[in-house]
Each structure stands twice: as structure tokens, then as C-alpha cells.
Amino acid sequence: MSLIDSIRQGGLALLQRIESFFDAFFGSAGNPWRHLGALGFYLIWIVIATGIYLFAVLDTGIEDIHTSIEYYTREQWWLGGILRSLHRYAADGLVLVMLLHILREFLYGRFHGFRWYSWITGVPTIWLVYASGIGGYWLVWDQLGLFSAVASAEWFDWLPIFSTPATRNFLPGALTDRFFSLLVFLHIGIPLILLLALWVHIQRVSQSDVFPSRSLAIGSLAMLLALALVKPTVSHGKADLSMVSTVLHIDWYYLFIHPLMYATSPAGLWAIAGIFTLLLLALPLLPHPKQTPIAVVNPPNCNGCRRCFVDCPYGAVAMLPHPDKPGHELAHVIPELCASCGICAGACPSSTPFRSIEQLVTGIDMPQQPVGALREEMERKIAALSGPVKIAVFGCECAADARRLENADTAVLNLMCSGLLPPSFVEYALRSGADGVLVTGCREGSCAYRFGAQWTEQRLTGRREPHLRPAVPVERLRLAWADRHEMSGLKEMLEDFRNHLQTLGADEKRLRAYTPRRIVQNG
Ligand code: HEM
Ligand code: SF4
Ligand code: SF4
Secondary structure (H helix, E strand, O other): OOHHHHHHHHHHHHHHHHHHHHHHHHHHHHOHHHHHHHHHHHHHHHHHHHHHHHHHHOOOOOOOHHHHHHHHHHHOHHHHHHHHHHHHHHHHHHHHHHHHHHHHHHHOOOOOHHHHHHHHHHHHHHHHHHHHHHHHHHHHOEHHHHHHHHHHHHHHHOOOOOOOOHHHHHOOOOOOHHHHHHHHHHHHHHHHHHHHHHHHHOOOOOOOOOOOOHHHHHHHHHHHHHHHHHOOOOOOOEOOOOOOOOOOOOOHHHHOHHHHHHHOOHHHHHHHHHHHHHHHHHHHHOOOOOOOOOOEEOHHHOOOOOHHHHHOOOOOEEEEEOOOOOOOEEEEEOHHHOOOOOHHHHHOHHHOOOOOOOOOOOOEEOOOOOHHHHHHHHHHHHHOOOOOOOEEEEEEOOOOOHHHHOEOOEEEEEEOOHHHOOOHHHHHHHHOOOOEEEEEEOOOOOOOOOOHHHHHHHHHOOOOOOOOOOOOOHHHEEEEEOOOOOHHHHHHHHHHHHHHHHHOOHHHHHHHHOOOOOOOOOO
16 A cells, blocks of 8 residues: 555544544534535635625725725625625635545545546636635735735746736836726636636536535524624725735735745745645546446346436436437446446346346446346345344445454345445345345445435435335335444444344234245336
8 A cells, every 4th residue: 555545544534533523413414524515616606696795885996995895894894894704704614615625535535537537627726716815805905915916926926927027016106996907807707717617627527516405504604604793804904005014914724825935935835836736636647446347238128217327426327319229218338437336237227136037137237246146146145144133234345344244144245336236136135035134335425436325325215216115114124324434333233223123023024925036126
């Protein structure tokens, strides 16, 4: 294991503990750590909405800009002041959320293979977020804005791009109203480019998580509002080109680059920013595990139902006109987009083990873990079980290691992703001799393939196709989501399930009398 991998694994173990801690309070859907991208988008919308009001009441003349901001900060604090603070704190929040999002994606190892696109297209957004935010400080045109503008000009003057130094603009009497119109234009234009860049960024993930849950949205807004009321944003004194300010309250989220430049040099800051950017861009080139085989469509078993197309987390399935059946469609896997997760195999109605064919071949399958082989493994392992309560466990390679639960009375089938589990396998396991089925996998937001656990839960609870037949006794099925570090929790959940199964009466075992392979799965 390389040094970077060791650091990553250590960091990931810590991050997952923090995420579990937050789960306990907010649940997976409301846990900010699990929805950082969505939170980032939400903060951008707050920045834009508040910015529209601020722009409408702003006087962009060089003499009046500071006065007009002072007016709505102090006289109209109950509207303009609060919106200004919200604008500022949401922008700060965006930096924090973006940095945590980068760290999280890095720790989860989501920067190589088919994910190179999401990673690489994320990098320019860092520059755009900073350019948008720093420009906002200049607009206020107070002493901090002047300091930031001069420091930025000094930084850019190091590059051989201007015929006359940009810092000359800040000599007394040199600034005009046109300069501020340009600033307003940039402060509106760059965030628009940021939105465009983010649109590009999420192109390769389908059904992207861009809206936080209601609880997360309300909670974050309430926090920002509380901050705006407790510590309203105020300006420094009006910018004065003829004097140098000594005391400035720096916004470290954005303006840390200026003290960093004065502590090093303009060239030093370019080197730091450049190396950081290049390192991020180079990460996908690091050696990484070889990608496993991609999904394969078996045309005779595909009825064109589109479930794989809908459920694929990376938009890797396209529905094309069927070459032999006019008016019908056929699934097609786009190799360069496929993450080899198997979620499509779990979605396919042909994946039912009840089909009365000796060799089970499904519509879309994973060569490394075909559904037919899974059925054989399940039959074999369940037949070998002994003891008063027999349990079949469907595990996930990316989550808490289910294989460690294997026992004389517990058969474990470890899947590439819990999303590969066709719901009919649960019924089949019960009919084949298991007294109960436990399904485990990563928690929402931790799934290596985004939707594995979510889709599985929805399928097993009848909210998504293919669904588990209502005839299956729900008391014999247990969902036990557990991330990699939650092995002891998983063991406890299995023990609890075993005790629960022991208490069930014999009449609830009706399903076991059924002979497998005659029924056609409903859905
Ligand atoms: C303002 C900045 C950013 C925002 C608002 C943002 C937002 C998002 C969103 C909404 C997603 C989709 C999440 C999902 O549906 O599962 C996503 C995915 C992703 N982002 Fe960002 N992003 C930002 C910056 C970055 C940066 C700077 C990087 C890395 C350099 C990055 C790396 C990724 C990766 C690798 C994924 C794919 C995750 C996966 O395949 O599961 N993002 N981002
Ligand atoms: S294996 Fe995963 S990424 Fe590939 S087509 Fe199936 S669902 Fe999509
Ligand atoms: S889920 Fe199966 S049957 Fe439906 S379109 Fe995909 S491969 Fe074809």
C-alpha cells in the first residue's frame, strides 16, 4: 500500500466515525457530511438570491458605493443588513463546504478510474469560487477591499501580462466609476461561469444530489440567519488611497492568500497555488486498482423495460432501438462511463432466481459476479446451514465486512455492491431454507457507487422496481446498513435479528414449504 493510500485509509476511518456521530443526530438524509455537494449548491443559491437584492440597492459610483452599503447595513439592518450578512456567511460556508467535499471525495478514493471526469472538472471550480468571493470584498470599497485589491494587483503584476502594472490603478486619483462597473460585471459574471462549471462537473453522475433534504436546508439557513443576527457583517472605514490601514479584520476563508503572499512573495504564492492545482489535477494519474469488467447486456433476456437505465448512478446505460424488434428498445452499456457496480443487474427483472432455467442468464449482468453464479452459491450455502435458526446474509464488499459473520447457521453472500441484489433473491433464500435474511451495505452517502444502499432499501420496501413481493414476511427480513468501521454494530444487529427470529411462530414459516423455481417474480 502506498503512503497516500495509508494516509487515505487512516483519514477515511476517522471521517466515517465523524459521519456516524452526525448520523445519530441528523439521520443519513440530514447529515451535512453526506450531502456536501448539495449543500454547496444550496449555499450558491443563497448567495445569488441575496446578491440580487444587494445589487438592486447598490450605488456603483466610486464615491457612493461605500455609503450605499453603509446605509443598508445600518439604517436598513432588518432587511439589507441581514441579507448582506447572509450573502457573506453563505459565501464563507461555500468555501468550507467545498474544501470538505474535496477532502471527503479524496478520502473515499473518488478521484481515479471512471471518476477522473468529476474530479478534474471540480478543480477549476476552486479558482472560480475564490475569484467570485475575493471580488466581492473589493466591491465594498472599504479599507479591507482596498487592501485586497492592491494585494491582488501586486500578485498579478508578477505575471508578465499587463503592459503597465495593475497596482498603478490604485494611485490617488487614478480610479474612476468605470472601474467599479467592471468590478460589478465580474462579481456577477464569474459566479455565472461557476454555475456553468458546476453543471459540467455533475454531468457524469445521474440524478445528482444537488438539493439538500428539507431538514438540512432549513437547519443551514437557520444557522446562517442566527449568525447574521448575532454577528452582523460590517464594513471597515471608506477606502482612502492616500493612507495605509494598520488594523484589518481579514476573512480568512477567502483573503488568507494576501497574508500568505506578504509572508512569502508574489512568486511564492503563484508557486503554492500552482503546485496545489497541479497536485489535484495529477491525482487521477496515480497508480490505482485496475477496473473490473463492465456490465454486459444479454439481448435475448432484455425486454427494454428501462430499469437499468433509470437506476444506473453514472448514466452508463443508453436505451437504443432494438435491432430485431421494431418499436422495442434494447439496453446498451457505454463502456467509458460504466463504474462496474452491478446496480443495473439488481434492477433487471430477468435477474429473478425463480426462473426455471438451469443456467440463469439475466438481461444485464456483471461478468465477475453473474446473477446465475450468485443463485448457485446461495443454494449451496443455504443447503449447508445447520442450527435452530438459519440466516442468509447479503453483504457488500465496500461496507462492514459481512464475511466475518459466516457461521454454521449463517451463510454470507458478499456482493460487489448491495445494489446488485435483486429483491427476489430474498424471497428465494427464504423459500430455500433460510429462516431470515439480513441485507447489509454502506450507509446512504457512503456508497461507493452513490445509490447502492438507497435503491436496495427502496426495492425491498416496495418503493422502487423491481420490488420485493408483498407476500414475503417482512419480519424475516432485516436491513442493517453499516460502514466499514461498524463491524461490531453489524454483529450486534445480526445477533438481535437471530434472537428475533427465534421468537417467531411456526405459522410464519409458510414460505419455506414452497418449491423454488416455479414462481415468476411479480415485478
Ligand atoms: C463549489 C464547488 C463544488 C460543488 C458545489 C460540487 C458539487 C458536487 C455535486 C452536487 C456532486 C454530485 C454528488 C452526488 O450526486 O453524489 C459532486 C460530485 C463530485 N465532486 Fe464536486 N463539487 C464542487 C467542487 C468539487 C471539487 C473542487 C472537486 C475535486 C477536485 C470535486 C470532486 C467531486 C467528485 C470526485 C464527485 C463525484 C462523486 C462520485 O462519483 O460519487 N467537486 N460535486
Ligand atoms: S455496472 Fe453500474 S455503472 Fe455500469 S451500467 Fe451497471 S449500474 Fe451503470
Ligand atoms: S433492466 Fe434488464 S430488461 Fe430492463 S432494459 Fe435493462 S437489461 Fe433490459
